[in-house]
Amino acid sequence: MAASNITLELKSEVEDLLNAYAQCIDDDKLENWPDFFTDSCLYRIIPRENHEVGLPTAVMWCDSRGMLEDRVTALRHANVYQVQWYRHLLSNPVITSEDGNTFNVQSNYAVFKTCNDGESTVYNVGRYVDVIVRDNGVLKFKERSAIFDTHKITTLMVIPI
Amino acid sequence: MSTTPEHLKWPKEAGCTAVPYSVFNSEEVYELEQEKIYNGDTWHFLAATAEIPDKGSFKSTYIGDTPVVVTRGHDDEVYAWVNRCAHRGAEVCRERHGKSEDGVFACVYHQWAYDAKGDLRGVPFQRGLAGKGGMPKDFDKKQHSLRKVRVVVFQDTVFGTFGDNTPDIEEYMGEDVAYHFKRLMHKPIEILGTTRQYIAGNWKFYSENTKDPYHASLLHLFHATFGLYRSSQKGASIVNNDYHSVLWASSGTESADALDDMKKDKLRTLQTGEYELKDPSLLKGQQEFDDGITLVILSLFPSLVLQQIQNTLAFRQILPKGKDEFELVWTYFGYKDDTEELRNIRLKQFNLIGPAGLISMEDGESTELCQNAIVRDGKYTNVIQMDGKEATGNDHLVTEGLIRGLWKGYQKIMQL
Numbered sequence A: 001m002a003a004s005n006i007t008l009e010l011k012s013e014v015e016d017l018l019n020a021y022a023q024c025i026d027d028d029k030l031e032n033w034p035d036f037f038t039d040s041c042l043y044r045i046i047p048r049e050n051h052e053v054g055l056p057t058a059v060m061w062c063d064s065r066g067m068l069e070d071r072v073t074a075l076r077h078a079n080v081y082q083v084q085w086y087r088h089l090l091s092n093p094v095i096t097s098e099d100g101n102t103f104n105v106q107s108n109y110a111v112f113k114t115c116n117d118g119e120s121t122v123y124n125v126g127r128y129v130d131v132i133v134r135d136n137g138v139l140k141f142k143e144r145s146a147i148f149d150t151h152k153i154t155t156l157m158v159i160p161i
Numbered sequence B: 001m002s003t004t005p006e007h008l009k010w011p012k013e014a015g016c017t018a019v020p021y022s023v024f025n026s027e028e029v030y031e032l033e034q035e036k037i038y039n040g041d042t043w044h045f046l047a048a049t050a051e052i053p054d055k056g057s058f059k060s061t062y063i064g065d066t067p068v069v070v071t072r073g074h075d076d077e078v079y080a081w082v083n084r085c086a087h088r089g090a091e092v093c094r095e096r097h098g099k100s101e102d103g104v105f106a107c108v109y110h111q112w113a114y115d116a117k118g119d120l121r122g123v124p125f126q127r128g129l130a131g132k133g134g135m136p137k138d139f140d141k142k143q144h145s146l147r148k149v150r151v152v153v154f155q156d157t158v159f160g161t162f163g164d165n166t167p168d169i170e171e172y173m174g175e176d177v178a179y180h181f182k183r184l185m186h187k188p189i190e191i192l193g194t195t196r197q198y199i200a201g202n203w204k205f206y207s208e209n210t211k212d213p214y215h216a217s218l219l220h221l222f223h224a225t226f227g228l229y230r231s232s233q234k235g236a237s238i239v240n241n242d243y244h245s246v247l248w249a250s251s252g253t254e255s256a257d258a259l260d261d262m263k264k265d266k267l268r269t270l271q272t273g274e275y276e277l278k279d280p281s282l283l284k285g286q287q288e289f290d291d292g293i294t295l296v297i298l299s300l301f302p303s304l305v306l307q308q309i310q311n312t313l314a315f316r317q318i319l320p321k322g323k324d325e326f327e328l329v330w331t332y333f334g335y336k337d338d339t340e341e342l343r344n345i346r347l348k349q350f351n352l353i354g355p356a357g358l359i360s361m362e363d364g365e366s367t368e369l370c371q372n373a374i375v376r377d378g379k380y381t382n383v384i385q386m387d388g389k390e391a392t393g394n395d396h397l398v399t400e401g402l403i404r405g406l407w408k409g410y411q412k413i414m415q416l
Helices: A008-026 A030-036 A048-052 A065-077 B027-038 B169-173 B175-184 B203-209 B213-219 B221-225 B256-264 B340-352 B362-374 B401-414
Strands: A037-047 A060-062 A084-099 A102-115 A120-135 A138-148 A152-154 B044-048 B057-063 B066-072 B078-082 B097-099 B120-122 B148-154 B157-161 B189-199 B234-240 B244-250 B295-300 B304-309 B312-320 B326-335
Touching: A008 A030, A008 A084, A008 A102, A008 A120, A008 A138, A030 A037, A030 A065, A037 A048, A037 A065, A037 B189, A048 A138, A048 B189, A060 A065, A060 B340, A102 A138, A120 A152, B027 B312, B027 B401, B044 B057, B044 B066, B044 B312, B057 B312, B066 B157, B078 B157, B148 B169, B169 B175, B175 B234, B175 B244, B175 B295, B175 B304, B189 B340, B189 B362, B203 B312, B203 B326, B203 B362, B203 B401, B213 B362, B234 B401, B244 B401, B312 B340, B326 B340
Parallel strands: A037 A138, A152 B189
Antiparallel strands: A037 A060, A084 A102, A102 A120, A120 A138, B044 B157, B057 B066, B057 B097, B066 B078, B078 B148, B148 B157, B189 B326, B234 B244, B244 B295, B295 B304, B304 B312, B312 B326
């Protein structure tokens, strides 16, 4: 790892990406959510209990931008669920390695969920493990895995993490 | 067993076509269920044998709300016991799953040690220390085993029961349920993972849901719109021994007449042509069974659902946590001889099922919708009359006959 290549500017740029991603979901601008990914991508939400023993089952598994768009279409037009909002809190972003235009990044997240009854609950806590690339000058996720500790999913999961 | 209090008795006129909402929201009923159903003559899914592959392997789970550990002993036999130390009641096994290399399960509190069978092997300071203390001379370790659960291994699946008179597992299932169980478990499986969903509703609302082909094409819009399943498809609904059931369907077998009827009803679920997948690879499955069946929902009362939806295979274990909460544990699997391509199809199609399943997430929601609405209306009943009033299946999927079977069997076992 050429540590000198991880500049303050790069760190700031990566953090901007992580923050903008969370903001997009929390602001319910989900139609823009696929734009954070490269066309060929992998997005997974996977329980830590599976990940740690090498079992591949995820609760969401999208391996193309099209599948991300389909998730959004389904939650807008097909799936039935209570009105709900997410609030992501992000912390501890670390660029674990970089190779030219590819960056491996880890960060922690906590998602609070609020429904119509007004109660906010800690809905899903975990870490993101990301492969970020520079795509036409813009940082995008080539891979994003949300590996969650909160393996007890209350009611259902419809909005991406 | 205690007798059922008069005020909990089923309304005589209700039969199996109307259920008083009180059964979904009563602590008394819940306690009776744990005694008569979960601790009674019923079989419960504990694990696939693939989850405890080695000598010393174990898995923690539940029968109803009783914590149970299933183990593989050094004699390669499968055992299960209640996870409660015979000494002072502490949890013996504190891990979800793992392997005990020496085959010993020791309680951390006072280190009473048990073997995989649940037999007590060691009691620290049994003979005292330097002549002081110790257990009485007549203390007999054989009298202090863990509370044992009778197990049976059927088609690479471990079932447990507390009942002394629980029938043989195949007899318990009934002919059709056993047939479909064998069909899905016809060769060695590979466990692919677990997810857990916690739902704020009574467990029986979910049982009804798994016996309800009526809702499938109406609540689950994703399913219906892409022709994965509609009530008009070729299929059947089967009742065995009242409270067990199988629903099966074949996709791509829709009749034009039935489709016309659905258009006349202007169903919100019928958006044919409006909605296309950007990435249809999600639905590109393989026909892996010669019989053409692409959907099986096998419901084994009271706590197991075994399912095939397209190329997804899973156990769903229903674990009641109180009168208005239950956990749904999904254990996903494929077959050991799956090609890499088929394995990847399964992993991708898991998007359809589970807590975030494009065609299953609403089941948690519908359970809560019911629970929220009935809290003050215990004396009122629901209406279960689609396709008649009998507790029987039919050669189609436009029926609530399987739900009537559930309640017929429930009344018998609960002596309501």
